Each structure stands twice: as C-alpha cells, then as structure tokens.
Amino acid sequence: MLPRRLFLRTLATAAVAPFTALHAAPSASVRIVVEGRGPWGKASPGDIGRVAESAAGELWKWCPQTRMDGIRIYRRPDFPQTDFGRGIDGRIAIGLAVEHQRWSQFAFQFAHEFCHALAQHSAVGIRGWHEPRHANLWLEESLCETASLFALRRMSESWRTRPPYRNWRDFAPHHAAYAAERLAERRHQLPEGRSFRAWFAENENSMRANHALREKNVIVARELLPLFEAAPENWEAIPYLNHGPRVRGRLLREKIADWQAAAPHAHRAFIARLGALLGV
Known part of the structure; x- marks a missing residue:
C-alpha cells in the first residue's frame, strides 16, 4: 500500500489530467x-x-x-x-x-x-x-468550485518556487493534496459506467431547484476544470456570467447564449465549448 502522502500526491496528478504550464501577463x-x-x-x-x-x-x-x-x-x-x-x-x-x-x-x-x-x-x-435565487445559479456555484480546485492545483506549483514566505515552500504539495482528496471522494464522482452527459440530464433539474448541492457541483466542476486549466485566460469571462434578461427560470441554453453574447469576442468560443460539455 502507498504511504498516505505519496497516495495523495498521486491523486493530485491523476484525478484530473495535469494542466499545461501557461504564463499570464503581470497584474496588480x-x-x-x-x-x-x-x-x-x-x-x-x-x-x-x-x-x-x-x-x-x-x-x-x-x-x-x-x-x-x-x-x-x-x-x-x-x-x-x-x-x-x-x-x-x-x-x-x-x-x-x-x-x-x-x-x-x-x-x-x-x-x-x-x-x-x-x-x-x-x-x-x-x-x-x-x-438571490434563480434556476441557473448552480452554474455559478459549479464554476466557483472549479475556481477553488484550479487555484489549489496552481498554488501547489507556484509555492514550490514563489511561496508567500520562504519557510512555506514545503507546504506546496498540500494544496494539490487537498484538491485531490476532494475529487477522490466517492460522492464527488460519476456513478460507475455513467457518462457525464447522461448524469447531467438526470440531475440538472435538481440543481436548478437547489443550487448548493455540493456533491453535484463538484461533479460538474471536475468536468469544467480541464477546460480552464487548458485555457485559463477565460477566467476573465466570469464577470459576464450574469448578464442577460432578468428571468428566474431561464433555460440553460438561454443562459449560455446570454453569457456568450455579453462576453468579449475572445471568450465566446470557450463559452460555447463549456455549453457543449453541458449538452447545450
């Protein structure tokens, strides 16, 4: 049996495909x-x-x-x-x-x-x-869950060389391990033999009724995470997420279309890919 620390490090890299290293422009x-x-x-x-x-x-x-x-x-x-x-x-x-x-x-x-x-x-x-409550609020919750996993996995890399304090460098692997433990929980994984598309079709209505079903938010987030790790510049699409008609019961395809129309052109293809993953 693998030691716990080695097991968690393995999970951190295996639970979701590793991201490709990219570098952003400096920001305040x-x-x-x-x-x-x-x-x-x-x-x-x-x-x-x-x-x-x-x-x-x-x-x-x-x-x-x-x-x-x-x-x-x-x-x-x-x-x-x-x-x-x-x-x-x-x-x-x-x-x-x-x-x-x-x-x-x-x-x-x-x-x-x-x-x-x-x-x-x-x-x-x-x-x-x-x-405060609308039918697609689960999407924002799932995106924010994705943000947590994304940040932890990135911090596990950045703290190896640029920790807030030099003596915190050894803590870097714990961030990836924390994300990996969350992804490894059985309730945060698809049922065996079930595709994400089939699972989502069965669970979208329950998420529309209750945006904070955390185990379901995580299942959605683990599908979204590779998209953001491959193209992290699209975090700048998030401020446009809630633009569009003020209709509580808007369908998901309408929500994605509203977001895509409001966002700058550079992010529209990414939003379309995200929508396609959700069956839109």
Whole structure:
C-alpha cells in the first residue's frame, strides 16, 4: 500500500489530467484586508491575507482587463459567503469559516468566494443580474468550485518556487493534496459506467431547484476544470456570467447564449465549448 502522502500526491496528478504550464501577463495584486486577531485561532490576519492573495492571484492574473474594489475578509462561524452588500468602507465583504493554520482550506474557501466576487462585484459583474435565487445559479456555484480546485492545483506549483514566505515552500504539495482528496471522494464522482452527459440530464433539474448541492457541483466542476486549466485566460469571462434578461427560470441554453453574447469576442468560443460539455 502507498504511504498516505505519496497516495495523495498521486491523486493530485491523476484525478484530473495535469494542466499545461501557461504564463499570464503581470497584474496588480488584489487589495485585501483581514479583520481582527481573535476569531482566527492560531492564524494571524497577516498570514491569512497572504494566503488569500495567493489564491486570488491564481485567477486574477488571467483577468488583466477586469477592475474590482478591495476585499475585506471576516470570520463566519457557519459557512463561507460573499455578501451582496458592502461595508461602510466600500469593500467587498467575504466571510470565511475556517481557523488556525489550515492554509489549503483557507485557499479553497477564498478562491471559491473570489470567483463569486468576480461574477457579482467586479466593475462588469456588478452590472449583471443578481437575484438571490434563480434556476441557473448552480452554474455559478459549479464554476466557483472549479475556481477553488484550479487555484489549489496552481498554488501547489507556484509555492514550490514563489511561496508567500520562504519557510512555506514545503507546504506546496498540500494544496494539490487537498484538491485531490476532494475529487477522490466517492460522492464527488460519476456513478460507475455513467457518462457525464447522461448524469447531467438526470440531475440538472435538481440543481436548478437547489443550487448548493455540493456533491453535484463538484461533479460538474471536475468536468469544467480541464477546460480552464487548458485555457485559463477565460477566467476573465466570469464577470459576464450574469448578464442577460432578468428571468428566474431561464433555460440553460438561454443562459449560455446570454453569457456568450455579453462576453468579449475572445471568450465566446470557450463559452460555447463549456455549453457543449453541458449538452447545450
């Protein structure tokens, strides 16, 4: 039997095909502040901020044309959340439900919420429709799950050579292992012998009724992940996700068409490929 650490490293590379190394143009860092000392256990706000900057940076560097206000991170006791409203300082408020020095969990949660911030709070995204519940909200949730997996797998590479602190370099493999463990859970995999297309046809209605069926969001995300790892510049399509008619029950094919029409031409072929994967 493989030792646990070696097993997880193997999963990190085998669960989803490895990405091709690409390099983005430099981009200004996301402006992040972290509230307080007490609620985070043994983790300091400064260190949390560095992890959040690293996680967000793996997405943000592919969004050179996107503009977004600063972010304030606060502690939640229940679940992570990107607030619809802003604080009096005008910052985007993101709550994280993790404490102590669980850096991969911090990165996972923050990358997910940062993706929501791109879709809802960026200069382009804020002009879209953000009804708290609509039939295709599961798509945004699945994209944000994809963002978490993407960021962790990229951080496992970037921290080998450019960690936030030099003594954190040895933590790099843990990010890939965290993503691999999530993908390896049986509930996050397709039933044996079932194609994704067949599974999706059976499960789309339940996701339209409840956007936060996490096990189903992950199954969708593992299909989307190779698309973004092969063409990460398309993270800049996320701010256009919620543009289109304000209709709660819009069909998926209509949702994809709205997104494609709103996005810059450079991202439209990618959105079409994503739609085709979902049977549109």
